[in-house]
Amino acid sequence: MSTALSDLKYEKSGRPKRVSSYAKDGSNADSIRLPKGEEITIFDINGPCEIRHIWCTLNSYGISACYRKIVLRMYWDNEDTPSVEAPLGDFFGVGFGVANHYTSLPLNMITIQGAPQEFSAMNCFFPMPFLKHGKITVTNESEVDISAFYFYVDYVEAPTFKEVPMYFHAVWRRELPTDGTMDMVGIRKADPSPDAGAKVLNKMLNPSADGNYVILDAVGNGHYVGCNLSTDNINPVPGFNWFGEGDDMIFIDDEPWPPSLHGTGTEDYFCCAWNYPSGEFSSLYHGVSFAHPIPKDLNEKSKALPPYTLDYSGKWTTYRFHIEDPIMFKKSIRVTVEHGHANCHSNDLSSTAYWYQSEPHKPQPPILPVEERIPLSDEESLDRFCESI
Numbered sequence: 001m002s003t004a005l006s007d008l009k010y011e012k013s014g015r016p017k018r019v020s021s022y023a024k025d026g027s028n029a030d031s032i033r034l035p036k037g038e039e040i041t042i043f044d045i046n047g048p049c050e051i052r053h054i055w056c057t058l059n060s061y062g063i064s065a066c067y068r069k070i071v072l073r074m075y076w077d078n079e080d081t082p083s084v085e086a087p088l089g090d091f092f093g094v095g096f097g098v099a100n101h102y103t104s105l106p107l108n109m110i111t112i113q114g115a116p117q118e119f120s121a122m123n124c125f126f127p128m129p130f131l132k133h134g135k136i137t138v139t140n141e142s143e144v145d146i147s148a149f150y151f152y153v154d155y156v157e158a159p160t161f162k163e164v165p166m167y168f169h170a171v172w173r174r175e176l177p178t179d180g181t182m183d184m185v186g187i188r189k190a191d192p193s194p195d196a197g198a199k200v201l202n203k204m205l206n207p208s209a210d211g212n213y214v215i216l217d218a219v220g221n222g223h224y225v226g227c228n229l230s231t232d233n234i235n236p237v238p239g240f241n242w243f244g245e246g247d248d249m250i251f252i253d254d255e256p257w258p259p260s261l262h263g264t265g266t267e268d269y270f271c272c273a274w275n276y277p278s279g280e281f282s283s284l285y286h287g288v289s290f291a292h293p294i295p296k297d298l299n300e301k302s303k304a305l306p307p308y309t310l311d312y313s314g315k316w317t318t319y320r321f322h323i324e325d326p327i328m329f330k331k332s333i334r335v336t337v338e339h340g341h342a343n344c345h346s347n348d349l350s351s352t353a354y355w356y357q358s359e360p361h362k363p364q365p366p367i368l369p370v371e372e373r374i375p376l377s378d379e380e381s382l383d384r385f386c387e388s389i
Contacts, residue, residue, distance in 0.1 A: 206280025
C-alpha cells in the first residue's frame, strides 16, 4: 500500500510555494486585520497547483462564539459558488464557536487542553488541487474588528497529476431545533415514572430516512471523506437522556430505500460504542473533539435532578474521516443521520461534511446568517434540557 510516508523515498515534482501573512516590511507584525463586515482574500493563485497545508490563528479575545462568526470560503477554477463554505472553527473540527485541543490526520486544533479556549493554532492537511485558479477568503461577521489574523497556505506549483484530480469541497449545516417526533414534556406529564420515555421510545419504528438530519446532499462523481457532527442535547428523552441512538443512512446514486450504507447508532458511525464513555479523545480517523457537559449548578432546576441525569447534557462534537474507506458515488450522495431513534429529539445539530468531486458541483444551501449560527448559551441549553427531563 502506498502512503505519504512510504513515498518519501521517491523524487517529487513541482515547486513548493507559500502565501502567508508575513510582514512585507520586515517587522514582526506578521498578521492582517479582519475589519468587521469585510471579506478578505488570503489566497489568489493561478494553477495548476495543489494546496498541501493551511495553518491559521487569530486574536479572538473577548469575542463570543468568534469561531462561528468568521466564514471560510474556497473557490476553484473561477467558479461562481464556493466549493467550501463553513464557519472557521467548524471547518477545522470543533463546533459551537470555540477552540478546543484535538488532533486527527487531516485536521487539528492545538491549544491548552482541558477546557474550551478563545485561541488555537488550526491546521488542515487535506490536499486541494486546482487546474486554473484557486481563491480562499475569510469574512469577519463578528461585531468588532479582529486585530490579528495569521495564516500560511502551503502549495505546490505545477505538480504532476497522474490523472485529472477531483476538487475538495466542504459544507456546513445547522438545524435548531431538529423536528423531533416525541413530545418529551407531554410524556413526562402523562407518566412520571423513571422509564416513561424509554417505554415510548422502544415502541417507535422508522423504516425510512424521512426527517433525518442531512449532513451532505451532493450531485456528481466523487467520494465522501467524512464529517464532524455537533450536538447540543437540549431535548432528552425522560429517563433516557443519551442523545446518540440515531442511525446513519447514506444513499448512493439516487438509490431508493434501503440505502447501501445503514448504521446501528450515531456513536457507532463515529467508531465508538456504548455512548461516548471516554469523553474527549483524538485518533487519526475518528474521535470526540469537544465534550462539554453542562455543570448542574447553573440553575435551580438542575440541582433537583439525579447526578447521572446530566451525564450527556451539553455540547459535543464528534468526527469521522473516511481516509482508508472513502465512500464513492457516480451520480449523487446523500449522507443522513437520525436525530435520536426514529428522529425523536428536537436538538441543536450542526455539521461539516468533506468530499471530493468533479466540477461542476451542485450549489449547497447558502450559509445561515450569523445570528442563526450562534450556539445556545450554557444557561439556555440547560434550561431546555431540564424542561424535557
